[in-house]
Amino acid sequence: MKQTLQSALLGVVKRKVNSSGRVCNGSFAFSTTRNFTRSKSSQLPFSTVIKPQARHSSLLAIFVAASAFIGLGLTTSFIYGPTLHAEAPPKEKESGTRKIRLADVQKHGRDAEEKWVTKGTRVYDITDWIPGHPGGDVILRAVGGAIDQYWNIFSIHKKQEVYDILESYYIGDVDPQDLVDGEVPMDHVEDPFSGDPVRDERLIVLSARPCNAESPGEALSTWCTPNETFYVRNHMWVPEVDSKIHKLVIELPDGEEKEYTLKDLKKKFQEVKITATLQCSGNRRKHMTEEARSANGLQWNVGAISNAEWKGVRLRDVLADAGFDINDPPEDAKHAHFVGAEAYGASIPIDKAVEKHGDVLIVYEMNGETLPPDHGYPMRVLVPGTVAARSVKWVNKIVISEEESPSQWQRRDYKCFGPNVGPNQANWDEAPAIQEMPVQSAITSLRDISSSSPTDRKLLQVYGLEEDSVAVEGYAWSGGGRRIIRVDISADDGRNWHQAELLPDKSLGSKAWAWRRWRWVVPRGQVGRCFVVKAVDETYNGQPAEYEPHWNFRGNLTNSWHRVGYRHMGT
């Protein structure tokens, strides 16, 4: 039995699979298969069957999305699938017969016929491997230089089988005269993030490479978050995409494909504007770590959420144009996969993709401006009401499939488990991928106000108050377009509750995709130690008070009551 490389990377045994994830009997549904079984591969536990055609490179990108994994260190510490000697160096072999200068490696870059990479001090000619690389063209970023940094970003590579594949392409060692202290010098190592944009300094950066930065308080206290301070959640680098040549490929279950440029989308389909909030599943993880136990991942405060007005075209219109029956999807069409230019991948249920009031868009404008590079330029998916991880940026491929996206971010992350479950007990296949999110609310601003300030005086008048008071503001939001109907606020740690004023809702769209901003003003005499907020949505789902019973080791979907201590700052 031949096992596909993808299967090996996924750590699961699967029959040959086409890009839509369907299992095929005997051969690929629509391609000549090419057997990459190699003479040097006798030590491999499997042989590889790979479709090398360019046509399928982007579908292979889906598999890298499955296999790719960012070893952010601070964000993710668990390992995907069985990890055999994950951190072990490749087996030592008889070698060293050939010494290669780094200048020669550099000559074997993207445009050379033979494509070389270094890993550590070893040199590999991976020319034959490139068409079969599950990550597709992404591998070309590394050729002519070091591959180490990508190996680290996609930590799925850290498996013995993958080390073995690389070793099968070994051609020699870096010439010792090019080494510094026995290592390849830094200037030979390309920075994958060198193309990332310059960012606004007000963003609160949690990790620079890849960039993960939350919106500052002032940005969270507006209806639409300004583009430059909209929170950034990148899984990899920001791909440099030329909007003129960028294409969005739609692949239907029968393998039919149709391509659209940005110009095509704008010309062919009705433009739609909606207001929608995007929230990372890790928003408020910091609170879970602080109030219960340490949870793995970036320790986001309240700012892994932002709101914008988006402009684009409806995915359902594009799918219909591509020949998909949006009114009666076929049996084998259960998920819509999205793949980004940097190889990130995710999927949503087909119902959400085609639902008339689902408002899933391919967007190219954000708050009236061209989509910024950090947010998906030239086009991204927008799946309102759903965890932001499904709103794939820099989207270049959409595949309609019977299965969920096989990506890491669909299958091995963005899920929650019980408070008793650790990384080693997690049954990833049983827990559903996060899609629609639960009720959320947070305090984003807390300040003393007094009648000595003309602005404050006006606010006090609105609330019929004369004495010195405290103004508190924040957001409330729920997934699935479920409208926020009430925000309960307490100035004494939950002993007494009041209803906050829901500020005007100016959102566009079929459902309540945007957050609801709220405000409350309370005389200082009534303020205790701590403010607390909790919201209720139209299904009357609310938020839990405590953190520990909702703790999960990935620290996802923290939505227990947000508490903010109060101390009068004096006037």
Added chain:
Amino acid sequence: MKQTLQSALLGVVKRKVNSSGRVCNGSFAFSTTRNFTRSKSSQLPFSTVIKPQARHSSLLAIFVAASAFIGLGLTTSFIYGPTLHAEAPPKEKESGTRKIRLADVQKHGRDAEEKWVTKGTRVYDITDWIPGHPGGDVILRAVGGAIDQYWNIFSIHKKQEVYDILESYYIGDVDPQDLVDGEVPMDHVEDPFSGDPVRDERLIVLSARPCNAESPGEALSTWCTPNETFYVRNHMWVPEVDSKIHKLVIELPDGEEKEYTLKDLKKKFQEVKITATLQCSGNRRKHMTEEARSANGLQWNVGAISNAEWKGVRLRDVLADAGFDINDPPEDAKHAHFVGAEAYGASIPIDKAVEKHGDVLIVYEMNGETLPPDHGYPMRVLVPGTVAARSVKWVNKIVISEEESPSQWQRRDYKCFGPNVGPNQANWDEAPAIQEMPVQSAITSLRDISSSSPTDRKLLQVYGLEEDSVAVEGYAWSGGGRRIIRVDISADDGRNWHQAELLPDKSLGSKAWAWRRWRWVVPRGQVGRCFVVKAVDETYNGQPAEYEPHWNFRGNLTNSWHRVGYRHMGT
């Protein structure tokens, strides 16, 4: 300005309104209006404009649903709208010139030309009033006898304006020789509930008239609840409906009507089976009262919920047949109102009514049997995933409207407020009517098991246990068809959590409309003082631990953790 009687009953000033709740300028949109201004009505604060046509009797029934209000006493103690001298007797007038025998009153019943009723010891000829009665034909139940008991059931009558209307029809007093201790004897007073069916003795009756009874534990511990022990939640009596002549009338926004008999429905439309759980918004109210503060209403334990397999036809198919554009509903079609034969009324948003995967049915079979009288014979609406109060029983009219149903049960009940809000602070218009429900779970069975019993031994083996253990079972459910993905259970009051086994899901339907039954077996040595359960649905919404912060004065939607104390009973 003339004010409609409905407006008076609703306690709101509204311009003339057609049956769909739309406000019209100047005159009714589609009927000859008839002015019932009467010579005797000089004491009335308004004159009445009523459409007397039979065609509109059922639309008027909607208004009785608005105006009707069950003074259950134990279930509801607040009053709908301003109540002027609510309990005051009618003004004393010069009277007594005519003495009327009760036998004569009885002769002026349903089939007589002149229709009389008594209230207390006074007699009224209401012949002229019947066509204008907002409750329509329901009033005929009382003629020829006493009206007192209906006056009590529909406590909206307890307003000075309504007493005044009745007084305008006064014709004399009951002859003193027919009185017992100065009162009309009981045998003259018809029992509105005399037509109610005989019920299973295992039902746990919370109120007999109207019948409100919860399912016993053994019925809750099965996948489908048997019809005879399915919980009963009646707002009034069980109407006696002849399935051969019963008609379902569909009224579209333009006033067009189409009628269907049960036979028509079965013949014309595709039969559909779905499994769906119905839950009263008051389920587990008892726990809210016990754990927080007293909440108004029937003190349901865990049994105001049941599950069944329903057979019927899709509402969307019927609406389409009636000429409604289900794929692109017109702007003025925002709600579907349902009216029952006993005058109960409610509505759901039009999206839910026409949604392909919404599975709203007109059902006539329940668990393979003809729909029982208590559950809507011969037909009821089934709105899966939505509070049971919208699944109107004995349905005879469906109206597509721009407004929500004006009924009491839509506008002045089945809503929640903050924990700080009492009946007097409630802003009913601001809080949305409960539709989709939040996550729920409860323990329905808790028993010691040991290997000395063959059945128990088998169960212990399944769980790999040998020692004496405790088996705990229950249900978990969420609104909107949101699938239950996890049930967390604790045997030590929430200190340690485990995942219960989710029992097989055998449901039919487009979404997860049915509850998920679950089970857990734990060695007795690990059992502490108290079992606790909490569930999570596919949006990762969960349940709150505490009751007080989610208390609401109507005691609706109690979904805080269900705790059940444990004490070993000995073997």
